[in-house]
Amino acid sequence: MYYLDYAATTPVPKAVAEVMTAVLTEDFGNPSSQYPLGLAAKKRTEADRVVVASALGCKADQLYFTSCGTEGDNWAIRAALWQNRRVGKHIITTAVEHSAVLETMKALKAEGYDVTFLKPDGEGRITAAQVAEALRADTALVSVMLVNNETGVRFPVEEMAALLKGRPTLLHTDAVQGFLKVPFTAASLGADYITVSGHKLGGPKGIGALYVGGKAQKPHPLLYGGGQERGLRPGTEPTAQIAGFAAAVFLWTKDLEERRAHLEAMKAYAREQLGKIEGLAFIGGADAPHILSLSLPGYPSQNIVNDLGAKGICVSAGSACHQGKLSHVLTAMSLPKRTAAGVIRVSFGPDTTEEAIDALAEALEEHRSTRFPML
Numbered sequence: 474m475y476y477l478d479y480a481a482t483t484p485v486p487k488a489v490a491e492v493m494t495a496v497l498t499e500d501f502g503n504p505s506s507q508y509p510l511g512l513a514a515k516k517r518t519e520a521d522r523v524v525v526a527s528a529l530g531c532k533a534d535q536l537y538f539t540s541c542g543t544e545g546d547n548w549a550i551r552a553a554l555w556q557n558r559r560v561g562k563h564i565i566t567t568a569v570e571h572s573a574v575l576e577t578m579k580a581l582k583a584e585g586y587d588v589t590f591l592k593p594d595g596e597g598r599i600t601a602a603q604v605a606e607a608l609r610a611d612t613a614l615v616s617v618m619l620v621n622n623e624t625g626v627r628f629p630v631e632e633m634a635a636l637l638k639g640r641p642t643l644l645h646t647d648a649v650q651g652f653l654k655v656p657f658t659a660a661s662l663g664a665d666y667i668t669v670s671g672h673k674l675g676g677p678k679g680i681g682a683l684y685v686g687g688k689a690q691k692p693h694p695l696l697y698g699g700g701q702e703r704g705l706r707p708g709t710e711p712t713a714q715i716a717g718f719a720a721a722v723f724l725w726t727k728d729l730e731e732r733r734a735h736l737e738a739m740k741a742y743a744r745e746q747l748g749k750i751e752g753l754a755f756i757g758g759a760d761a762p763h764i765l766s767l768s769l770p771g772y773p774s775q776n777i778v779n780d781l782g783a784k785g786i787c788v789s790a791g792s793a794c795h796q797g798k799l800s801h802v803l804t805a806m807s808l809p810k811r812t813a814a815g816v817i818r819v820s821f822g823p824d825t826t827e828e829a830i831d832a833l834a835e836a837l838e839e840h841r842s843t844r845f846p847m848l
């Protein structure tokens with residue numbers, strides 16, 4: 474099998490799985506228990522928090538573990554709106570956010586909020602000037618992702634943060650695709666809330682974290698229950714998930730520059746090899762080193778994904794989150810219909826090889842030359 478869908482999820486390295494197994498079977502205490510097994514679990518979870526916080530460049534007490542990136546996005550947005558409930562009910566976001574943000578915005582609209590969705594250009598870019606133009610005295614929140622999960626475009630979040638200095642408007646960024654892939658720290662970004670997730674970087678599914686800093690006050694909770702996560706995110710800590718997340722982050726940060734260079738090299742090789750295919754077009758800015766979006770105009774992407782899948786090559790049609798429908802990102806970019814309908818997303822990880830890319834190039838060429846364009 475050739476796995477080229479690291480933006481959807483990633484394999485958990487054996488070393489990470491081993492750490493998790495030890496926590497599940499031996500160091501399995503409840504961090505709230507007051508005997509040594511529980512105290513050890515608490516200590517380990519706090520050490521894991523330090524690992525993830527260090528990679529984000531923030532203090533451990535600015536980081537809350539969540540059940541996933543989706544929860545972090547929901548929480549940050551709701552917490553910001555609660556904090557700024559007297560500022561107003563206007564929100565600025567983009568038309569190309571992940572559904573974790575977009576669907577929250579749709580729910581907020583139904584609750585009476587006024588949401589401005591910024592539109593990208595044909596490359597998938599959004600500028601700080603667009604945010605400046607949309608800003609109003611009653612803008613409570615700006616929520617703009619750091620790296621788009623379909624195009625790999627990186628948005629200028631730090632410029633947006635600079636715009637909001639001296640204003641009450643809070644800034645959230647969904648950095649689920651950006652964390653460790655593109656260089657940033659909590660301080661360099663200047664966002665008040667940053668969402669990250671474990672399973673995009675070799676951690677297990679079902680664990681994420683939310684950074685809360687800058688102008689953001691203690692976040693209003695999304696859930697009510699026990700006193701975990703300083704009383705703000707109840708639920709017995711998923712100690713094995715947290716340990717796996719931290720172990721995966723540790724593996725990344727240990728070889729950070731080599732890993733980024735490897736992703737860049739794989740993307741450059743893919744551009745070179747896939748660029749030889751007649752009619753193939755690359756889509757969007759693709760700033761992040763691990764994401765490359767491309768299209769075989771006229772060839773429906775689901776057919777491409779099926780054909781490649783039959784050969785053991787895993788790529789996604791636009792985004793794995795909305796299989797079957799034309800992606801909202803590509804629609805917002807106003808791509809020609811034939812191009813948009815033929816988009817696939819290829820994404821790379823630390824284990825990606827040139828051999829996998831060669832197999833992809835060969836299979837795509839075979840698809841192009843043996844199937845009739847349908848659109």
Ligand SMILES: Cc1ncc(COP(=O)(O)O)c(C=O)c1O
Pocket residue numbers: 480481540541542543544546571573618620621622647649650670671672679680681
């Ligand atoms: C940009 C972005 N935000 C949020 C999420 C959701 O993260 P999770 O799967 O951990 O809920 C994803 C996952 O696909 C993503 O790519």
